Amino acid sequence: MDDVSxxxxxxxxxxxxxxxxxxxxxxxxxxxxxxxxxxxxxEHLKNHLAALGPDQVEVWPTKGHPAVFAEWNHAPGKPxxxxxxxxxxxxxxxxxxxxxxxxxxxxxxxxMWGRGVVDDKGQVMIHANAIEAFVKTQKxxxxxxxxxxxxxxxxxxxxxxxxxxxxxxxxxxxxVCVSDTAMFGRGIPSLCVGLRGLMYLEVTVSGPKGDLHxxxxxxxxxxxxxxxxxxxxxxxxxxxxVTVPGFYDKVAILTAAERKEIASLPFDEKEWLASTxxxxxxxxxxxxxxxxxxxxxxxxxxxxxxxxQGEGAKTIIPARASAKISCRLVPHQEPEEIQQxxxxxxxxxxxxxxxxxxxxxxGGRPYLAPTDHPVFEVAKRAFTRAFGKPTVFIxxxxxxxxxxxxADATGKPCLLMGFGQPDENxxxxxxxxxxxxFHLGIKSAAFLYDELxxxxxx
Amino acid sequence: MDDVSxxxxxxxxxxxxxxxxxxxxxxxxxxxxxxxxxxxxxEHLKNHLAALGPDQVEVWPTKGHPAVFAEWNHAPGKPxxxxxxxxxxxxxxxxxxxxxxxxxxxxxxxxMWGRGVVDDKGQVMIHANAIEAFVKTQKxxxxxxxxxxxxxxxxxxxxxxxxxxxxxxxxxxxxVCVSDTAMFGRGIPSLCVGLRGLMYLEVTVSGPKGDLHxxxxxxxxxxxxxxxxxxxxxxxxxxxxVTVPGFYDKVAILTAAERKEIASLPFDEKEWLASTxxxxxxxxxxxxxxxxxxxxxxxxxxxxxxxxQGEGAKTIIPARASAKISCRLVPHQEPEEIQQxxxxxxxxxxxxxxxxxxxxxxGGRPYLAPTDHPVFEVAKRAFTRAFGKPTVFIxxxxxxxxxxxxADATGKPCLLMGFGQPDENxxxxxxxxxxxxFHLGIKSAAFLYDELxxxxxx
Numbered sequence: 001m002d003d004v005s006x007x008x009x010x011x012x013x014x015x016x017x018x019x020x021x022x023x024x025x026x027x028x029x030x031x032x033x034x035x036x037x038x039x040x041x042x043e044h045l046k047n048h049l050a051a052l053g054p055d056q057v058e059v060w061p062t063k064g065h066p067a068v069f070a071e072w073n074h075a076p077g078k079p080x081x082x083x084x085x086x087x088x089x090x091x092x093x094x095x096x097x098x099x100x101x102x103x104x105x106x107x108x109x110x111x112m113w114g115r116g117v118v119d120d121k122g123q124v125m126i127h128a129n130a131i132e133a134f135v136k137t138q139k140x141x142x143x144x145x146x147x148x149x150x151x152x153x154x155x156x157x158x159x160x161x162x163x164x165x166x167x168x169x170x171x172x173x174x175x176v177c178v179s180d181t182a183m184f185g186r187g188i189p190s191l192c193v194g195l196r197g198l199m200y201l202e203v204t205v206s207g208p209k210g211d212l213h214x215x216x217x218x219x220x221x222x223x224x225x226x227x228x229x230x231x232x233x234x235x236x237x238x239x240x241x242v243t244v245p246g247f248y249d250k251v252a253i254l255t256a257a258e259r260k261e262i263a264s265l266p267f268d269e270k271e272w273l274a275s276t277x278x279x280x281x282x283x284x285x286x287x288x289x290x291x292x293x294x295x296x297x298x299x300x301x302x303x304x305x306x307x308x309q310g311e312g313a314k315t316i317i318p319a320r321a322s323a324k325i326s327c328r329l330v331p332h333q334e335p336e337e338i339q340q341x342x343x344x345x346x347x348x349x350x351x352x353x354x355x356x357x358x359x360x361x362x363g364g365r366p367y368l369a370p371t372d373h374p375v376f377e378v379a380k381r382a383f384t385r386a387f388g389k390p391t392v393f394i395x396x397x398x399x400x401x402x403x404x405x406x407a408d409a410t411g412k413p414c415l416l417m418g419f420g421q422p423d424e425n426x427x428x429x430x431x432x433x434x435x436x437x438f439h440l441g442i443k444s445a446a447f448l449y450d451e452l453x454x455x456x457x458x
Numbered sequence: 459m460d461d462v463s464x465x466x467x468x469x470x471x472x473x474x475x476x477x478x479x480x481x482x483x484x485x486x487x488x489x490x491x492x493x494x495x496x497x498x499x500x501e502h503l504k505n506h507l508a509a510l511g512p513d514q515v516e517v518w519p520t521k522g523h524p525a526v527f528a529e530w531n532h533a534p535g536k537p538x539x540x541x542x543x544x545x546x547x548x549x550x551x552x553x554x555x556x557x558x559x560x561x562x563x564x565x566x567x568x569x570m571w572g573r574g575v576v577d578d579k580g581q582v583m584i585h586a587n588a589i590e591a592f593v594k595t596q597k598x599x600x601x602x603x604x605x606x607x608x609x610x611x612x613x614x615x616x617x618x619x620x621x622x623x624x625x626x627x628x629x630x631x632x633x634v635c636v637s638d639t640a641m642f643g644r645g646i647p648s649l650c651v652g653l654r655g656l657m658y659l660e661v662t663v664s665g666p667k668g669d670l671h672x673x674x675x676x677x678x679x680x681x682x683x684x685x686x687x688x689x690x691x692x693x694x695x696x697x698x699x700v701t702v703p704g705f706y707d708k709v710a711i712l713t714a715a716e717r718k719e720i721a722s723l724p725f726d727e728k729e730w731l732a733s734t735x736x737x738x739x740x741x742x743x744x745x746x747x748x749x750x751x752x753x754x755x756x757x758x759x760x761x762x763x764x765x766x767q768g769e770g771a772k773t774i775i776p777a778r779a780s781a782k783i784s785c786r787l788v789p790h791q792e793p794e795e796i797q798q799x800x801x802x803x804x805x806x807x808x809x810x811x812x813x814x815x816x817x818x819x820x821g822g823r824p825y826l827a828p829t830d831h832p833v834f835e836v837a838k839r840a841f842t843r844a845f846g847k848p849t850v851f852i853x854x855x856x857x858x859x860x861x862x863x864x865a866d867a868t869g870k871p872c873l874l875m876g877f878g879q880p881d882e883n884x885x886x887x888x889x890x891x892x893x894x895x896f897h898l899g900i901k902s903a904a905f906l907y908d909e910l911x912x913x914x915x916x
Contacts, residue, residue: 030768030769030770030771030772031768031769031770032769090772091766091768091772093766093768094669097668155770155771156771182674196673198673198773200771200773207734207736207737208734208735208736209734209735209736210735210886212734213856213884213885214756214758214760214784214786215654215656215786215854215855215856215857216751216854216855216856216880217734217751217855218751218756218758218786218855219741219742219750219751219754219756219786219855220730220734220739220740220741220747220750220751221731221734221736221739221740221741222736222738222740223758223759225690225758225759225760225761225762225781226690226691226693226694226758226759228687228762229686229687229688229690229691229759229762230687230690230691230694232683232684232687232688232691233684233687233688233690233691233692234691235684236684236688272678273679276665276666276667276670276675276678276679277665277666277667277668277777278665278666278667278679278680278811278812279665279810279811279812279813280680280809280810280811281678281679281811282678282679282680282809282810282811283677283678283679284677289678292677292678293674293675293676293677293678296677298672298676298677300672300676300681300683300684300775301681301683301684301687301764301765301776302672302683302765302766302771302772302773302774302775302776303683303764303765303766303767303772303774303776304683304686304687304762304763304764304765304767304779305762305763305764305767306759306761306762306763307759307760307761307762307782308760308761308782309761309762309763309782312819313614313658313760313782313784313819313820314760314761314782315656315658315760315784315856315857316760316761317758317760318759318760318761319735321762322767323683324765324766324767324771324772326672326771326773328672328673328676328677351738351740352737352738352740353736353737353738353739353740354736354737355737361770361771362771396673396674397673397674397675397676397677398671398672398673398674398773399673399773422674425668426671426674427669427670427671427672427772427773427774428668428669428670428671428774429668429669430668
């Protein structure tokens with residue numbers, strides 16, 4: 001492992017350059033105008049991996065954006081690890097808030113700044129670089145490794161299930177590793193053992209057939225913006241609980257042991273709050289902040305719009321108003337069921353003066369890892385070897401639908417070994433990647449492959 | 459008066475042609491690219507009036523678009539009437555919805571179609587044509603008449619107050635007539651005796667310093683969109699009453715006589731509702747639809763925006779959310795006072811997890827005519843002579859700030875004698891003018907001048 005580790009040190013600068021080159025491709029999966037960029041993005045990754053001596057490397061087309069698959073089967077008798085990542089990125093608006101342009105990666109303060117640097121191109125490259133270090137120094141990997149990098153994670157991984165079903169035998173593995181999460185704090189190696197799920201919908205409230213003069217008609221017809229506001233307001237009670245009937249019915253209650261484990265983490269609530277810039281903590285009554293964001297379901301408006309939004313004043317009763325509403329889900333909530341509950345309730349809340357349309361956009365199921373499986377100890381050891389610090393179990397409030405999908409499909413434990421930072425602006429302007437973490441991440445991945453080579457197949 | 463009436467009949471076609479010629483000038487006051495058109499528009503009107511033998515006709519420049527002023531002082535000892543109109547027009551978007559181009563006036567179905575045909579060029583020409591009929595048949599007008607036609611009505615009459623102050627003595631009159639409103643229904647002569655005022659503000663709710671990942675942070679900080687929705691929802695109670703403390707304190711309660719008069723109008727609520735396209739009537743409990751839109755104050759969101767509004771899904775806690783909120787006011791509410799009440803209440807409704815900023819945009823005071831003044835009977839008689847039908851008193855839910863301004867400045871009664879139709883699309887595509895109404899409007903104006911000549915100065 002010394003050769004491998006030295007190789008990673010020696011090629012540190014080039015690894016950074018190569019990541020920057022890839023980040024320049026604006027791979028925004030949600031925007032139809034970037035379809036060609038998505039293809040170029042996948043092609044770029046395929047070419048990069050092709051230079052690392054895989055048995056196979058392929059671009060897998062889907063109904064949407066393509067995925068990239070590669071495999072190294074140089075270790076007969078050794079376990080097979082399936083590594084998952086994604087090559088698509090979030091949209092960039094509001095663009096004016098970026099200090100440097102999102103697709104012109106810049107290095108400042110020991111960080112790389114740009115869209116996708118940490119979510120998830122940087123984390124994909126951590127594995128590519130670890131693979132390279134073995135291949136170049138040892139001629140082969142110590143385990144069998146399969147890499148699947150999808151192009152639709154930021155839009156709900158809609159075609160991933162089908163892709164996995166169609167390629168089930170090629171994706172078969174003993175363990176799964178997902179690198180798309182953040183560490184608990186700066187330099188604290190963390191294994192994520194829980195993810196929230198997601199339910200995302202768009203609701204539109206329509207009133208008049210067109211915008212009306214608010215003088216001539218104001219007071220006589222329902223105003224869709226006011227109505228939508230009232231409907232949204234009724235989705236929470238004064239304790240911050242979601243009021244949608246049935247919403248909490250299947251929620252797994254946190255055990256006393258789980259609450260104790262969460263409470264034992266070195267969580268600095270003041271610092272966390274400062275990182276958001278919000279003036280105060282807020283949330284469901286009766287739970288700590290970590291419990292709220294990791295293990296309690298939520299309902300949030302991600303966007304709202306309707307009527308006149310320009311400069312100045314326009315006196316209209318808007319014809320319609322819309323909102324994007326999403327719920328973060330916890331075991332054992334199911335996205336489709338929650339979607340139906342929320343949609344029904346929204347329709348029930350609407351007064352006769354409007355019509356309501358609800359469009360289900362996408363969902364993802366929550367995940368909780370079987371932490372008593374021995375591979376979690378193996379992963380902890382690898383992480384600790386790279387960082388020189390104890391590894392903690394954490395959860396993540398976000399969603400990676402793939403994790404639950406592959407966990408259910410394979411029945412294999414899924415290691416969530418993430419190298420992001422909690423305040424890295426993953427879905428916001430000025431996304432950044434800590435370059436020291438990037439470097440130690442490459443080493444952690446290498447140690448993981450090494451540690452896994454010493455245990456049997458699962 | 460027979461000569462005058464016959465002249466109006468004989469020149470009917472030419473009056474229509476002359477209006478069409480003027481309508482061709484695209485006098486959109488809100489669009490800086492039409493500054494030259496605004497000047498040409500004023501010049502066109504000035505030249506038209508100059509041919510009608512005025513003592514004076516002038517273009518009055520302002521900081522914005524020019525006004526046109528003319529006066530006929532041929533009737534010593536007779537009262538002076540000040541007629542107000544405006545020569546600017548609304549924007550035309552969405553252009554594709556126009557059946558014929560907005561500035562190429564077309565005649566179909568007994569109507570002229572084009573931008574400004576009724577709001578307000580047609581109504582200005584009604585007076586110009588009535589003046590012409592007297593001048594050509596009687597060599598003079600039966601009263602003294604002053605005509606002020608401003609160029610900024612559609613953008614808030616920002617420079618009108620200053621213009622009026624600077625020319626107070628030249629604008630002095632016994633009575634004021636504004637022709638910029640609509641009739642109650644097809645062929646029902648209507649005097650508008652009440653206008654609502656306006657208070658317009660913008661509120662912004664800020665939470666995190668930037669958009670946050672709704673997975674990592676959702677549940678832990680206040681979401682500005684949800685908070686704004688909750689604040690807006692709390693501005694009305696379940697009976698549709700505005701909950702802002704003090705909001706109704708100065709509202710003039712409708713008298714039993716006023717309610718009876720409103721109830722006696724041939725109002726077709728089904729037709730009114732159908733014209734909006736809304737699925738149901740909605741509004742403040744305890745009042746009829748006409749009472750609600752004419753004589754009760756309202757609070758409406760004219761626009762709302764925040765967070766992600768694009769195609770697809772973006773899972774964020776938005777950094778901020780904003781809404782444009784306006785109130786229609788009735789006597790004796792004052793815009794500045796209502797602004798302070800609404801702003802204070804909005805700030806009070808905000809939870810600790812957000813900050814709130816309120817920006818006051820503009821306002822206008824409500825108007826209620828002194829209908830017991832004898833000039834209203836005079837105006838009714840004139841209208842009835844032209845249309846052969848009884849004249850009704852109506853109100854208008856919209857605002858014409860000039861009316862209250864001139865009423866307060868002069869202390870004189872203001873006659874709102876409008877010739878539009880309620881469904882004339884004044885601020886929408888396919889604006890139209892009923893040509894029969896245009897013709898009878900010219901006669902009504904002539905009869906008004908004649909009737910006023912028989913009473914004393916006010």
